[in-house]
Amino acid sequence: MRPTVHDIAAAAGVSLATVDRVLNQRPGVRHVTREKVEKAIREIGYVRDVAAANLAKGRTYSFVFILPASDNSFMHGLNDEVRAAVARSSVERTNIRTVEVPAFDPGALVQILDELCDERPSGIALVATDAPAVRDAVDRLVQDGIPVVTLVSDLTGSQRHHYAGVDNIAAGRTAARLLGRFLGGAKGEIAVLAGSMLVRDHRERLEGFAAVIAAEFPSLSILPVIEGRDDPDMAHMLVADALSKKSGIVGVYSLGAGNRGLIRALKEKAVDRSLTVIAHELTTHTRAALLDGTIDAILNQDAGHEVRSAIRVLKAKADGLAVIEAQERIRLDIFLKDNLP
Amino acid sequence: MRPTVHDIAAAAGVSLATVDRVLNQRPGVRHVTREKVEKAIREIGYVRDVAAANLAKGRTYSFVFILPASDNSFMHGLNDEVRAAVARSSVERTNIRTVEVPAFDPGALVQILDELCDERPSGIALVATDAPAVRDAVDRLVQDGIPVVTLVSDLTGSQRHHYAGVDNIAAGRTAARLLGRFLGGAKGEIAVLAGSMLVRDHRERLEGFAAVIAAEFPSLSILPVIEGRDDPDMAHMLVADALSKKSGIVGVYSLGAGNRGLIRALKEKAVDRSLTVIAHELTTHTRAALLDGTIDAILNQDAGHEVRSAIRVLKAKADGLAVIEAQERIRLDIFLKDNLP
DNA sequence: CCAAATTTGATGTACGTAAATCAAAATCTG
DNA sequence: CAGATTTTGATTTACGTACATCAAATTTGG
Numbered sequence: 001m002r003p004t005v006h007d008i009a010a011a012a013g014v015s016l017a018t019v020d021r022v023l024n025q026r027p028g029v030r031h032v033t034r035e036k037v038e039k040a041i042r043e044i045g046y047v048r049d050v051a052a053a054n055l056a057k058g059r060t061y062s063f064v065f066i067l068p069a070s071d072n073s074f075m076h077g078l079n080d081e082v083r084a085a086v087a088r089s090s091v092e093r094t095n096i097r098t099v100e101v102p103a104f105d106p107g108a109l110v111q112i113l114d115e116l117c118d119e120r121p122s123g124i125a126l127v128a129t130d131a132p133a134v135r136d137a138v139d140r141l142v143q144d145g146i147p148v149v150t151l152v153s154d155l156t157g158s159q160r161h162h163y164a165g166v167d168n169i170a171a172g173r174t175a176a177r178l179l180g181r182f183l184g185g186a187k188g189e190i191a192v193l194a195g196s197m198l199v200r201d202h203r204e205r206l207e208g209f210a211a212v213i214a215a216e217f218p219s220l221s222i223l224p225v226i227e228g229r230d231d232p233d234m235a236h237m238l239v240a241d242a243l244s245k246k247s248g249i250v251g252v253y254s255l256g257a258g259n260r261g262l263i264r265a266l267k268e269k270a271v272d273r274s275l276t277v278i279a280h281e282l283t284t285h286t287r288a289a290l291l292d293g294t295i296d297a298i299l300n301q302d303a304g305h306e307v308r309s310a311i312r313v314l315k316a317k318a319d320g321l322a323v324i325e326a327q328e329r330i331r332l333d334i335f336l337k338d339n340l341p
Numbered sequence: 342m343r344p345t346v347h348d349i350a351a352a353a354g355v356s357l358a359t360v361d362r363v364l365n366q367r368p369g370v371r372h373v374t375r376e377k378v379e380k381a382i383r384e385i386g387y388v389r390d391v392a393a394a395n396l397a398k399g400r401t402y403s404f405v406f407i408l409p410a411s412d413n414s415f416m417h418g419l420n421d422e423v424r425a426a427v428a429r430s431s432v433e434r435t436n437i438r439t440v441e442v443p444a445f446d447p448g449a450l451v452q453i454l455d456e457l458c459d460e461r462p463s464g465i466a467l468v469a470t471d472a473p474a475v476r477d478a479v480d481r482l483v484q485d486g487i488p489v490v491t492l493v494s495d496l497t498g499s500q501r502h503h504y505a506g507v508d509n510i511a512a513g514r515t516a517a518r519l520l521g522r523f524l525g526g527a528k529g530e531i532a533v534l535a536g537s538m539l540v541r542d543h544r545e546r547l548e549g550f551a552a553v554i555a556a557e558f559p560s561l562s563i564l565p566v567i568e569g570r571d572d573p574d575m576a577h578m579l580v581a582d583a584l585s586k587k588s589g590i591v592g593v594y595s596l597g598a599g600n601r602g603l604i605r606a607l608k609e610k611a612v613d614r615s616l617t618v619i620a621h622e623l624t625t626h627t628r629a630a631l632l633d634g635t636i637d638a639i640l641n642q643d644a645g646h647e648v649r650s651a652i653r654v655l656k657a658k659a660d661g662l663a664v665i666e667a668q669e670r671i672r673l674d675i676f677l678k679d680n681l682p
Numbered sequence: 683c684c685a686a687a688t689t690t691g692a693t694g695t696a697c698g699t700a701a702a703t704c705a706a707a708a709t710c711t712g
Numbered sequence: 713c714a715g716a717t718t719t720t721g722a723t724t725t726a727c728g729t730a731c732a733t734c735a736a737a738t739t740t741g742g
Binding site: 343345346347358361364365367371389390391392393394395396397398399 | 727728729730731738739
C-alpha cells in the first residue's frame with residue numbers, strides 16, 4: 001500500500017498538522033523538525049496523491065494559450081486543437097482560455113504577457129515570436145513562479161520550462177536529404193519558400209536545410225529565400241514568378257505555411273517540369289497535393305500532440321511533478337502518399 | 342462549476358442514495374425513478390469525477406502485459422518500457438504485471454489468457470500471435486467484460502477493444518516508395534528479410550511493400566522472402582548467403598527484427614555494392630548503421646508510446662470513459678540520419 | 683385492506699489530502 | 713523566572729464519490 005500522510009507522521013514521530021505544514025511549506029516549523037519530517041518522507045518513499053490533493057484543494061488549473069492571429073491552415077488547426085482541449089477540460093478540472101495576438105508582433109505579445117503576470121494563471125503556453133523583449137517578459141513570468149511553455153516556435157535563451165514543438169533544424173536537414181535523395185544526383189537549383197525569417201522555426205529549418213544541401217548534395221544550389229509571410233496569395237505570386245524566370249529549378253522546399261498558394265503556382269507553371277517538392281504541415285490542401293503527385297513528401301508537426309503535450313507539461317509543472325521526457329518529445333512526421341493518417 | 346451527485350439529486354427530485362443506486366447500477370430502484378435520474382444526468386451534463394470515485398473506492402487498476410520471450414532488441418525495448426511504466430505505476434494507482442510466453446506459440450498464449458479469465462484483472466495487453474484459437478480466447482475475455490488491447494501485432498477478426506500499434510500495410514507501402522525513390526529508376530532485385538509469416542504485422546508489411554513495388558516501380562523485382570525468425574544469427578547467415586549468390590540485388594527491406602545479423606552481413610558482403618537498405622525498428626544497432634551509411638532509412642514504432650497508449654486505453658475502458666482517438670493512433674516514425682531522437 | 687415486499691430517504695463513514703482553529707507545550711527574551 | 717513568542721498537537725471540516733445501514737414510505741399480492 002502506498003504510504004500516506006499518516007504514515008509520515010508516525011514515522012517522524014510528529015503530528016499530522018506538522019506534516020501538513022512541512023508538505024505545504026507553511027510557516028511555524030522548527031528547522032530540526034522540518035528535517036525530521038523530510039527524512040521520514042524520503043525514507044518511506046511518500047508521494048503525494050495528486051488526485052486527492054486536488055480534490056481537497058478544489059483546485060482547477062487555469063491555463064492561457066497565446067496564439068498568433070494568422071490566417072493559414074496550420075494555425076487554424078492549432079486553434080481547433082486548443083478548442084478540442086477546452087471541450088475536454090471540464091472533465092479534467094482545467095480551464096483553458098485562448099488569447100489571440102497579431103502575428104510577428106513582439107510588442108503585442110509582451111503586453112499580453114505582462115498583463116498575465118498580474119492575473120497569475122496556473123500556466124501559460126505561447127507561440128513565441130523570437131525577440132529579446134519577449135524573452136524578458138517570459139523570464140519575468142518564470143521568476144514569478146508561473147509555468148511557461150513555448151509552442152511550435154521556441155524562444156532563444158529564455159527560461160521557459162519546456163518547448164512543445166519539433167526540432168526545426170532536424171526538420172530542415174531531413175527535408176534536404178529527402179530532396180537530395182529523391183533527385184538522385186541531378187544538377188539544378190532549389191527554390192525555398194518561407195514565411196518570415198523573424199520566427200525562429202523558419203530560420204532553423206532553413207539553416208538545417210542549407211547545411212545538408214551544401215555538405216552532401218553539391219550538385220544542388222539554393223536560390224535566395226522567398227518570404228511569403230505564410231500568406232497563400234503572396235506565396236502564389238512569388239513562386240509563380242520564380243518558376244517563370246528560372247528554368248533551372250528542379251526542386252522546391254516550402255518550410256512555412258501558405259501552401260495553398262504554392263500548390264496553385266505549381267499546378268499552373270510546373271505540370272510539365274517534374275519538380276520534386278517537399279512541404280511542411282499536413283492540411284487538406286497539402287494532403288490532396290501529396291496524393292495527386294504535386295508534392296512528394298510532407299513534413300508535419302501534429303498540432304494536437306503539441307497542445308496535449310503542453311497541457312500535460314503545464315499540469316505537471318503546476319503540481320511540481322516530473323514529466324516523462326520521451327513522451328513529450330514532439331516528433332517530426334514524414335508523410336508520403338502511403339502513410340497518411 | 343462541475344455538477345455533482347448532489348445536483349443530480351436536486352434536479353431529479355430524489356435523494357442522494359437513489360442517485361447513487363442508479364449511478365452504480367445497484368438494485369432497488371423503480372424503472373420510472375431510474376429514468377428520471379438518468380434524464381437529469383443527461384440534462385445537467387453530469388460526468389463522474391473519476392479521481393474522487395477511485396479515491397472512494399480505494400481502487401487500484403491491475404493490468405497484465407503478455408509479451409513474447411524473443412531475444413531481439415525490439416522486444417527488449419518493449420520490456421524496458423513496460424518496466425518503466427511499472428515504476429511509475431504506483432503513483433497512478435496502477436499495478437502492472439508482465440507475463441512472458443514463448444514466441445510464435447498460440448497454444449501457450451491461449452493457456453495464459455484462459456487463466457486470466459478467472460483472475461479477472463482490470464485489463465490485459467498482449468502481443469498477439471494471429472491464430473483463431475487466440476482470437477477465441479480474447480473474445481471470451483471481452484465477453485467477460487475485461488478490457489483487452491493488442492500490442493504491436495493485431496488479431497484478425499477479434500473483439501479486442503483497441504490495437505496499440507502501427508498500420509503495418511502502410512509501413513510496407515512507405516518502405517517500398519522510399520526504396521523506389523531512393524533508387525531513382527534503377528533496375529534490379531530487392532531482398533526482403535522477415536521474421537516469420539505467422540505474425541500478422543510481418544505479413545502485412547510484406548503485402549504493402551509488394552503492392553507498391555509492383556504498381557509503381559516495375560523495374561524492381563522482389564526475391565523470395567527470407568525468414569530469419571527475428572534471430573540475429575539466422576538472419577546473418579541467410580542474408581550473407583543471398584548476397585553472395587545474387588549479384589543483381591540493389592536494395593534490401595528488412596521488415597522484422599534481428600537486424601544485428603543483417604548489418605553484419607551487409608558489412609561483410611556489400612561494402613562495395615552501394616545497396617539501398619531500409620529496415621524496421623530503431624535500436625542501438627540500426628541507429629549506428631543509419632549513421633554510418635549502411636542503412637538508408639529506418640521505419641520505427643515507438644515502443645514507449647505503444648505501452649503508454651495501451652495503459653491509457655485500458656484505464657479508459659475500465660472506467661467506461663472515451664479515448665481520444667487521435668492521441669492513441671500510433672504513428673510510423675521514419676528516421677533518416679538527420680532526425681534521429 | 684392488511685401484511686409482505688419493494689422502493690426510497692436520511693444519515694454516517696471512508697478514501698487521502700488541505701486548511702483552519704484553538705489549546706498546549708516548548709523555546710526565547712529581557 | 714515571568715511573560716511573550718514560537719512551535720507543535722489535536723481536532724474538525726471539506727472536496728466528490730462509494731457504500732452500508734436503518735427507518736420510512738410506497739407499492740404489490742392475496
